[in-house]
Amino acid sequence: MSGNNKNQERVGVYVCHCGSNIAGTVDVVDVAKWAGEKLNHQGVVIAREYKFMCSSLGQELIQKDIKELGLTRVVVAACSPHLHEKTFRTAAQNAGLNPYLVELASIREQVSWVHSDKAVGTAKSKAVVAGAVSRVIENRALDEIKVPINPNTLIVGGGIAGIQSALEIANAGFHVYLVEREPSIGGHMAQFDKTFPTLDCSACILTPRMVEAGTHPNITLLTWSEVTNVSGYVGNFHVTIKKKARFVKEELCTGCGICQEKCPKKVVDEVYEAGLGYRKAVYTPFAQAVPKFPVMDKENCTYFQKGTCKACEKFCPTGAIDFKQEDELVKIDVGNIILATGYDLFDARRVSNYGYGRLPNVFTSLEFERLSNAAGPTNGNIVLRDGKTTPRSVGIIHCVGSRDKNFNNYCSVICCMQGLKFAHLVHERTGARVYNFYIDMRTAYKAYDEFYQRVLDEGTLFVRGKVAEVTNAARYDYEKGKLIVQVEDTLAGKQRRIPVDMVILSSGLQPRRDAKDVGKLFGISCSSDGWFTEKHPKLDPVATMTEGIYIAGCAQGPKDIPSSVAQGAAASARVLDKILQKEVALEPIKASVDHDKCSGCRICNGLCPFNAIAFIEDDNISDINPALCQGCGTCVAACPAGAISGTGFSDAQILAQIDGLLLRNLEMEKA
Amino acid sequence: MDNNFEPTIIGFTCNWCSYRAADLAGTARMKYAPNVRLIRMMCSGRLDPTFVLRALSSGADGVMVTGCHPGECHYIEQNYKALRRFLLLRRVLAGMGIEPERVKLVWASAAEGAKFAAETTAFVEEIRKLGPLNWGKGEGEGMKNESEDKNSSFIIQPSSFKKEVPA
Numbered sequence: 001m002s003g004n005n006k007n008q009e010r011v012g013v014y015v016c017h018c019g020s021n022i023a024g025t026v027d028v029v030d031v032a033k034w035a036g037e038k039l040n041h042q043g044v045v046i047a048r049e050y051k052f053m054c055s056s057l058g059q060e061l062i063q064k065d066i067k068e069l070g071l072t073r074v075v076v077a078a079c080s081p082h083l084h085e086k087t088f089r090t091a092a093q094n095a096g097l098n099p100y101l102v103e104l105a106s107i108r109e110q111v112s113w114v115h116s117d118k119a120v121g122t123a124k125s126k127a128v129v130a131g132a133v134s135r136v137i138e139n140r141a142l143d144e145i146k147v148p149i150n151p152n153t154l155i156v157g158g159g160i161a162g163i164q165s166a167l168e169i170a171n172a173g174f175h176v177y178l179v180e181r182e183p184s185i186g187g188h189m190a191q192f193d194k195t196f197p198t199l200d201c202s203a204c205i206l207t208p209r210m211v212e213a214g215t216h217p218n219i220t221l222l223t224w225s226e227v228t229n230v231s232g233y234v235g236n237f238h239v240t241i242k243k244k245a246r247f248v249k250e251e252l253c254t255g256c257g258i259c260q261e262k263c264p265k266k267v268v269d270e271v272y273e274a275g276l277g278y279r280k281a282v283y284t285p286f287a288q289a290v291p292k293f294p295v296m297d298k299e300n301c302t303y304f305q306k307g308t309c310k311a312c313e314k315f316c317p318t319g320a321i322d323f324k325q326e327d328e329l330v331k332i333d334v335g336n337i338i339l340a341t342g343y344d345l346f347d348a349r350r351v352s353n354y355g356y357g358r359l360p361n362v363f364t365s366l367e368f369e370r371l372s373n374a375a376g377p378t379n380g381n382i383v384l385r386d387g388k389t390t391p392r393s394v395g396i397i398h399c400v401g402s403r404d405k406n407f408n409n410y411c412s413v414i415c416c417m418q419g420l421k422f423a424h425l426v427h428e429r430t431g432a433r434v435y436n437f438y439i440d441m442r443t444a445y446k447a448y449d450e451f452y453q454r455v456l457d458e459g460t461l462f463v464r465g466k467v468a469e470v471t472n473a474a475r476y477d478y479e480k481g482k483l484i485v486q487v488e489d490t491l492a493g494k495q496r497r498i499p500v501d502m503v504i505l506s507s508g509l510q511p512r513r514d515a516k517d518v519g520k521l522f523g524i525s526c527s528s529d530g531w532f533t534e535k536h537p538k539l540d541p542v543a544t545m546t547e548g549i550y551i552a553g554c555a556q557g558p559k560d561i562p563s564s565v566a567q568g569a570a571a572s573a574r575v576l577d578k579i580l581q582k583e584v585a586l587e588p589i590k591a592s593v594d595h596d597k598c599s600g601c602r603i604c605n606g607l608c609p610f611n612a613i614a615f616i617e618d619d620n621i622s623d624i625n626p627a628l629c630q631g632c633g634t635c636v637a638a639c640p641a642g643a644i645s646g647t648g649f650s651d652a653q654i655l656a657q658i659d660g661l662l663l664r665n666l667e668m669e670k671a
Numbered sequence: 672m673d674n675n676f677e678p679t680i681i682g683f684t685c686n687w688c689s690y691r692a693a694d695l696a697g698t699a700r701m702k703y704a705p706n707v708r709l710i711r712m713m714c715s716g717r718l719d720p721t722f723v724l725r726a727l728s729s730g731a732d733g734v735m736v737t738g739c740h741p742g743e744c745h746y747i748e749q750n751y752k753a754l755r756r757f758l759l760l761r762r763v764l765a766g767m768g769i770e771p772e773r774v775k776l777v778w779a780s781a782a783e784g785a786k787f788a789a790e791t792t793a794f795v796e797e798i799r800k801l802g803p804l805n806w807g808k809g810e811g812e813g814m815k816n817e818s819e820d821k822n823s824s825f826i827i828q829p830s831s832f833k834k835e836v837p838a
Contacts, residue, residue, distance in 0.1 A: 110693060
């Protein structure tokens with residue numbers, strides 16, 4: 001039959017068992033045998049099955065056939081192309097075959113893992129293989145497009161993950177733009193007092209890093225700034241950053257702080273002090289802020305609102321105050337981008353039965369961090385909302401907003417250790433009786449469980465059970481004036497009412513409220529929970545589906561400080577890897593116009609969101625700029641004259657695959 | 672109608688969202704109806720309506736077109752172009768005497784493996800109710816001979832574009 005092979009191609013089909021992953025639901029031996037016989041007329045000269053095609057032995061099998069049998073096309077029926085397309089393309093390339101002449105047929109994700117009937121799975125696999133064989137014949141050899149990589153990197157988010165990333169890259173000798181939305185870098189870590197499990201002071205370990213980032217010759221800090229536009233692709237991103245007006249000239253400001261001192265306007269600080277303390281209208285969020293330059297809050301500044309005051313300008317010794325400053329758009333070109341945009345704290349108001357926002361002495365975890373911080377509004381004195389009474393008993397509720405179908409299903413990872421840390425701090429500073437209300441105690445990772453043991457030894461009480469309610473409605477005299485925690489003690493098997501003076505909610509972590517918009521801006525996706533999606537949950541946790549965009553820290557999912565730092569460093573290693581390669585290979589999937597066929601109708605012109613299609617007036621034709629074309633293929637589908645063709649996904653390839661999937665070529669052969 | 676009728680369906684997926692949704696359904700071992708055979712394209716905007724007609728005339732009983740959710744397209748807005756072609760195509764199909772319900776559009780993000788599986792199974796049942804299409808099954812009929820014409824393309828009038836764009 002191979003004499004009838006009109007296309008002259010020599011195709012090899014390789015069916016993978018994937019251990020029992022595929023072979024459990026698909027008769028792979030039958031599929032290979034069938035392909036060898038029934039697709040022979042299409043040019044299949046060899047069809048093999050093997051336990052693990054992706055192993056080096058499996059790859060060698062293909063390479064040997066390419067050399068010895070002179071294969072011109074390869075179909076691998078295995079897992080999703082998103083997993084191993086590159087593996088097999090590289091293998092083919094090493095054997096002298098153009099990598100784009102290899103096609104993957106997904107019979108694992110699309111067949112064996114989603115169907116349970118072996119006969120059905122085998123039949124569908126045959127169709128999928130037939131489709132891939134028909135298609136691969138229409139594949140054309142393509143060459144990767146090499147483009148140079150801009151060695152500059154953009155890092156969005158100046159928390160500990162972003163700072164770590166920036167320092168790693170800057171120390172390697174490459175330039176970094178570190179963009180932070182708030183007036184200072186430091187992130188959530190700057191708000192904490194102590195860090196678990198070692199209890200070293202957060203500021204003591206963080207601020208040296210902040211200073212290093214702020215003074216590093218290879219780091220350009222852009223605080224009080226936000227990214228507004230991103231275009232381009234890996235190696236060549238064009239980014240626009242809105243630098244909000246500080247109303248302070250950075251080149252003149254010495255950071256002396258006199259403006260803050262003289263500013264008459266006090267504002268509740270909802271961000272840094274979590275609503276527990278005040279700042280001025282012109283302010284740096286905290287003493288160790290980096291950069292040292294303050295920002296002016298236009299909404300609260302007396303001058304901006306009423307037209308008089310200017311106290312800051314009068315007292316500024318260097319004349320750095322500038323009320324006429326305007327927002328500035330900074331345009332930069334970078335090769336790679338790391339997103340380390342962090343998290344939002346779960347809004348504890350949503351769990352209305354815990355009374356936060358209604359009962360004054362219910363605090364969130366972030367509020368307690370400020371309360372216990374020596375540089376906080378109470379100088380580290382743990383007191384009730386009245387600002388003076390030291391609590392004699394404190395209840396700490398775990399899993400607030402986490403592991404709860406009504407709010408977030410996931411575990412926020414840090415809250416158990418955070419709750420234990422709070423227990424220790426309350427015990428140490430006030431001697432109060434401390435209760436921890438937990439569902440499960442999760443103290444994985446180095447030295448964490450030892451810390452739990454330590455807190456147990458200190459005499460903290462633990463009640464296992466999900467708190468039903470926190471109320472101030474006393475039933476008994478001894479409950480009067482107290483907060484009563486109603487909980488089912490699942491270890492003792494009874495309901496308890498425990499009166500305490502103060503309740504701390506160990507709130508969970510949530511994706512940033514604008515995470516979805518940020519994801520859209522950078523062309524990456526969010527999981528159903530709203531965290532940025534990594535390329536692979538295990539093997540590629542810092543890369544994303546978009547080349548050149550990496551994620552680090554809590555933006556990817558809840559994690560503690562060591563993990564955030566590790567991810568920040570990992571992301572920068574990936575970026576350095578890209579920079580040092582100096583150029584990047586782009587997928588050669590592009591559209592092009594056949595000038596002879598183009599009638600100049602201009603239908604395609606308006607379809608391209610990347611402005612890659614230009615109309616050439618002189619010749620009355622449209623043309624596509626391959627550097628701007630992203631390869632979506634919308635214009636290919638729209639051209640009424642069929643003048644636009646797309647590589648990698650051509651009409652011929654897709655139509656052939658349709659025929660193959662419907663086993664039409666087979667039918668024709670039978671007839 | 673034959674209750675044992677097993678429809679054959681061609682599914683078009685985009686590389687970024689819906690194909691990954693199918694991958695996720697696989698990784699999570701979600702079981703769904705085996706009748707849909709997928710074709711991966713870079714974007715749902717690549718979908719030339721000819722592909723759908725070719726599939727239906729070559730033996731498919733239904734066609735499922737999938738892509739990223741509106742506003743989440745990897746290529747910014749090309750799924751909207753898929754949407755307007757889809758709406759137009761359904762009218763053309765009705766004009767040709769083919770139930771427009773044989774073509775379905777599903778938005779599925781990379782995180783929606785469960786949605787992909789559920790929509791697939793539901794569509795198979797919808798097609799099963801409609802019965803076999805039997806287009807191009809007759810001898811010498813259909814688009815068999817057109818396979819040589821690689822540049823065949825469905826002509827879309829720009830004026831009909833605008834009518835189909837949802838407000």
